[in-house]
Amino acid sequence: MKTFYTADHHLHHSGMELSFGKIVETFEKPERAEIILARVKEVGLGPILTPQDYELAPIKRVHTPDYVDFLKGVYEEWQAAGRDGEVWPYSWRHRSMPPIDKAPSGLDARLSYYSFDMAGSITATTWQAAKRAADTALAGADAVLGGERTAFSLCRPPGHHAGRDFFGGYCYLNNAAIAVQRFRDAGRSRVAVLDVDYHHGNGTQEIFYDRADVLVASMHGDPDFEFPFHLGYARERGEGAGEGFNLNYPLPSGTQWPEWSAAFEDACRRIEAFDAQALVVSLGVDTYKEDPISQFKLDTPHFSEIGARIAALDLPTLFVMEGGYAIGALGVNAVNVLTGFEQAG
Numbered sequence: 001m002k003t004f005y006t007a008d009h010h011l012h013h014s015g016m017e018l019s020f021g022k023i024v025e026t027f028e029k030p031e032r033a034e035i036i037l038a039r040v041k042e043v044g045l046g047p048i049l050t051p052q053d054y055e056l057a058p059i060k061r062v063h064t065p066d067y068v069d070f071l072k073g074v075y076e077e078w079q080a081a082g083r084d085g086e087v088w089p090y091s092w093r094h095r096s097m098p099p100i101d102k103a104p105s106g107l108d109a110r111l112s113y114y115s116f117d118m119a120g121s122i123t124a125t126t127w128q129a130a131k132r133a134a135d136t137a138l139a140g141a142d143a144v145l146g147g148e149r150t151a152f153s154l155c156r157p158p159g160h161h162a163g164r165d166f167f168g169g170y171c172y173l174n175n176a177a178i179a180v181q182r183f184r185d186a187g188r189s190r191v192a193v194l195d196v197d198y199h200h201g202n203g204t205q206e207i208f209y210d211r212a213d214v215l216v217a218s219m220h221g222d223p224d225f226e227f228p229f230h231l232g233y234a235r236e237r238g239e240g241a242g243e244g245f246n247l248n249y250p251l252p253s254g255t256q257w258p259e260w261s262a263a264f265e266d267a268c269r270r271i272e273a274f275d276a277q278a279l280v281v282s283l284g285v286d287t288y289k290e291d292p293i294s295q296f297k298l299d300t301p302h303f304s305e306i307g308a309r310i311a312a313l314d315l316p317t318l319f320v321m322e323g324g325y326a327i328g329a330l331g332v333n334a335v336n337v338l339t340g341f342e343q344a345g
């Protein structure tokens with residue numbers, strides 16, 4: 001299996017985050033990608049390739065031009081406003097407030113307009129890192145389009161919380177969604193997304209919510225207790241032409257393999273029925289029992305089983321790295337999915 005990776009991910013590193021009331025070192029740190037890369041090398045998964053620069057067109061097939069322009073330029077605006085350090089939004093619209101349909105002009109107002117939380121900041125080089133993560137996903141998609149049965153896009157920063165025009169949850173560009181659109185633009189008429197990350201992929205849901213050509217399935221911590229809180233319920237099944245093509249499997253805190261795998265199996269069967277021509281897996285491994293910010297109880301061998309079951313879908317498959325923060329087990333757990341896939345033959 002080919003792995004696509006770029007050291008440019010080091011260009012993004014938020015200096016802190018607010019976690020359970022304390023200011024801590026961010027859990028989404030560069031070390032994560034290095035640990036996974038080391039494990040890829042250790043098991044001899046296959047070639048490790050640097051993605052080319054795909055420029056902006058494929059990104060703008062998913063994200064709005066105004067949002068892309070905002071992400072590219074906001075750090076410079078921040079500096080021009082006489083500010084130093086990192087760019088942080090700090091206020092968001094409440095459900096009682098009248099909606100607005102275009103971006104305000106003020107810097108802080110636009111920061112709020114184009115985000116939904118302050119899990120991660122925007123540094124001087126975050127845009128470059130996020131853009132290169134999107135390149136990494138595109139390179140993986142092109143490898144699969146070029147005939148590879150599967151590929152691994154070791155993306156960092158992750159992407160599944162980023163919507164058409166908003167960042168949050170450590171995500172700025174939706175790498176998986178950009179890959180999905182790449183498959184669609186190459187003529188794969190139906191593409192499935194299987195999001196196995198512990199958190200609901202709210203961004204991916206939002207991007208494809210009104211579309212019947214992309215089936216999105218996600219099993220995750222129930223939003224009643226878990227980030228991103230505001231959506232991810234089973235009742236959210238898509239809208240318009242997309243009705244029935246969004247599948248949420250919210251699960252309770254403490255979920256163990258039997259319950260998690262039952263939801264996963266149902267999602268796999270729905271993907272089989274969808275008759276997709278390609279599959280994008282949002283590969284988060286924060287479902288692991290010792291993940292510091294998550295509440296599921298999967299164990300390391302289970303990740304191999306996940307990979308084997310995905311292989312049984314018998315689809316051209318792109319794995320796109322999302323979350324996972326248990327530094328000691330992150331590499332083994334993530335790569336177990338990939339070796340589990342390959343060993344299933």
Ligand SMILES: NCCCCCC(=O)NO
Binds near residue numbers: 324
């Ligand atoms: N305290 C912010 C938590 C962000 C969740 C990140 C993640 O792993 N999403 O999949």
Ligand SMILES: [Zn+2]
Binds near residue numbers: 197199286324
């Ligand atoms: Zn996650």
